[in-house]
Amino acid sequence: MNSMNTKIQLENKTITLIGTAHVSHLSAQEVLENLSSGSYDAIAIELDDERFKGLKQDKSWENTDIIQLIKQKKTGLLMAQLVLASYQKRIAKANSIQVGQEMMTAIDYASAHEIRLLMIDRSVTVTFQRIWRALNFFDKMSMLTQLISSVFTNEEISEADLEKLKEQDILQAALSEISTKFPKVAEALIFERDRIMAYKLRHAPGKNIVAIVGAAHVSGILSHIENPNLEIRDLMVVPAPKPSSKILSYIFPLSIVALIVITMIMTPNMALNTIIKFIVFNGSLAALGTLLAFGHPVSIITAFVAAPIGILSPVLATGWFAGLAEAYMRKPKVTDFMNLQDDAMHIKGWWKNRVLRILLVVMMANIFASFGSIMTSIDLFKNLFK
Numbered sequence: 001m002n003s004m005n006t007k008i009q010l011e012n013k014t015i016t017l018i019g020t021a022h023v024s025h026l027s028a029q030e031v032l033e034n035l036s037s038g039s040y041d042a043i044a045i046e047l048d049d050e051r052f053k054g055l056k057q058d059k060s061w062e063n064t065d066i067i068q069l070i071k072q073k074k075t076g077l078l079m080a081q082l083v084l085a086s087y088q089k090r091i092a093k094a095n096s097i098q099v100g101q102e103m104m105t106a107i108d109y110a111s112a113h114e115i116r117l118l119m120i121d122r123s124v125t126v127t128f129q130r131i132w133r134a135l136n137f138f139d140k141m142s143m144l145t146q147l148i149s150s151v152f153t154n155e156e157i158s159e160a161d162l163e164k165l166k167e168q169d170i171l172q173a174a175l176s177e178i179s180t181k182f183p184k185v186a187e188a189l190i191f192e193r194d195r196i197m198a199y200k201l202r203h204a205p206g207k208n209i210v211a212i213v214g215a216a217h218v219s220g221i222l223s224h225i226e227n228p229n230l231e232i233r234d235l236m237v238v239p240a241p242k243p244s245s246k247i248l249s250y251i252f253p254l255s256i257v258a259l260i261v262i263t264m265i266m267t268p269n270m271a272l273n274t275i276i277k278f279i280v281f282n283g284s285l286a287a288l289g290t291l292l293a294f295g296h297p298v299s300i301i302t303a304f305v306a307a308p309i310g311i312l313s314p315v316l317a318t319g320w321f322a323g324l325a326e327a328y329m330r331k332p333k334v335t336d337f338m339n340l341q342d343d344a345m346h347i348k349g350w351w352k353n354r355v356l357r358i359l360l361v362v363m364m365a366n367i368f369a370s371f372g373s374i375m376t377s378i379d380l381f382k383n384l385f386k
Contacts, residue, residue, distance in 0.1 A: 005034065006218060008225060013207050015225070016040075019215030020102045028101040031212055035109045042206030043110045044118040045103050046197065046213040051124055055100050055107075066332060066358055070323045075362045106212050120200040120211065122193055122236060129238040130192070134184035192235045194220025199232045201225060253312045256373065259380040267383075274383075281379075282307040282372035286318045289368025293360035294351050295322060296329040303365045311373040319366035326361045330354050 008015040018034055020027035035043070047055065110117040132140065198221045201211055213221065224230055260278060264271040286307035290300045302325040303318055310318035332354040336343075343349030343356055350356045 006222065008222070010202065010226070013204075013209060015201055016208075016210045017218050017221060018210065018212045019218040020212060028105045031102045031105045032109065035106065035210065038208070038210060040115060040206075040208050040210045042116040042118055042204060042209045043106050044120045044201060044204060044209055044211040045106050046121050046211075046217065047103060047119050048121045048123045049119055051121070052107075052119055055103060066355055067324065067327050070320055070327065070358075070362065075319075075323060075359050078359065102212060116206065118200070118204055118209075120197045120204070120213075122196045126236065126238055127188060127193065130188040131185050133239060133241070134188060190216060191220060193217065195224050195230065196232050196235055197221055198224035198227075199230050202230065252373070256377060256380070257312060259377065263380055263383055277379075278376055279308045282311055282369060282376055285372035285375075286310075286322070286365050286369040289364035289366075290322050290361055292368075293364040294357060295326050295361045295365075298329050299323075299326040299361055303361075303369070307365075307369045307372060310369055311376070317366055318369035319362035319364075322365040323358050323362035326358045330357070332358070 005019070006017045008017065016034070016038065018031060020031060045052075107117060109115070194217050197211075197213060197217060201209065201221065202225050211221075260274060263274050267274075283304035286303040287300045290303040295303070299322045303322040306316075306321035307318045310316050310321070336354045336356075339349075339353060340355055343353035350360055
């Protein structure tokens with residue numbers, strides 16, 4: 001066994017941890033060798049039910065309801081998941097291997113030998129939602145920008161480089177810079193999942209268990225697994241928004257309204273001009289963002305009309321209206337969902353694929369509308385002091 005394999009002896013069971021790179025020929029081979037050499041009554045893998053189904057069913061993206069995602073404010077989460085899936089697929093494709101090959105090896109082995117299979121990771125949706133909730137608007141935009149730029153790079157990755165991924169799992173690899181910049185991302189992405197997998201392994205049925213996990217999690221699991229008082233209930237749910245974040249969501253639009261009213265009172269002869277300028281300026285920027293995403297003309301007009309409303313509302317966003325208009329005007333086809341991950345690997349695909357273009361419309365309309373609100377505030381302040 002190599003250095004990435006660790007045996008843990010608890011009171012009533014033995015657990016063998018196998019640390020792997022998630023896109024590597026050697027990792028898959030090591031998993032098979034270890035499974036064949038042991039007599040295990042349970043095989044645990046670093047997957048949740050969602051990712052397990054996705055790994056077994058290549059058509060899982062076809063069931064996506066893009067309109068419901070927009071209404072539920074989950075387009076950013078979908079973008080992040082898609083980009084990470086495409087990042088992983090790009091690495092695998094460059095090295096002629098299957099995504100999650102070492103996990104599939106374990107799944108197939110468990111099925112062939114009738115061994116209990118355990119999913120020990122947290123729902124990937126909950127993980128992304130906890131990350132999303134921890135970031136402010138600008139942090140979210142920065143994360144998406146860095147993720148998307150990682151997809152468009154053409155850098156070749158060798159098998160030796162892939163083996164270095166044993167120092168971090170694929171999620172951590174794609175978000176490594178972001179995890180450094182935003183510690184809360186690393187907390188939800190790595191450290192919380194360490195505790196969850198340690199807890200599930202400690203309480204897993206079986207006397208001799210083997211666990212296949214990303215090597216980044218091995219040390220974390222080891223640091224928690226012997227703790228009999230370890231609890232994870234608070235880590236399995238998405239926390240409610242903090243009261244302060246709700247208050248802040250109201251303060252900004254109210255501040256803009258106050259600035260507009262004060263400006264109108266101080267210069268009543270410019271009242272109509274102030275309102276028109278506010279509407280045209282913000283609407284034009286939101287429309288420009290939608291245009292850059294190659295949105296439908298109706299989506300562009302919708303962004304223009306919705307921008308002033310979105311800026312003044314703490315619960316509505318310009319991008320949601322523009323995205324819904326895009327989804328209605330250019331309904332995604334089955335082929336768009338079938339090619340979702342492949343198209344997300346190429347910059348042209350984001351404008352060609354209707355699902356991806358809807359996500360771009362939502363993001364670009366929101367970003368440009370936000371720039372408009374900031375610049376409007378600055379302009380109103382300048383007018384006050386003139």
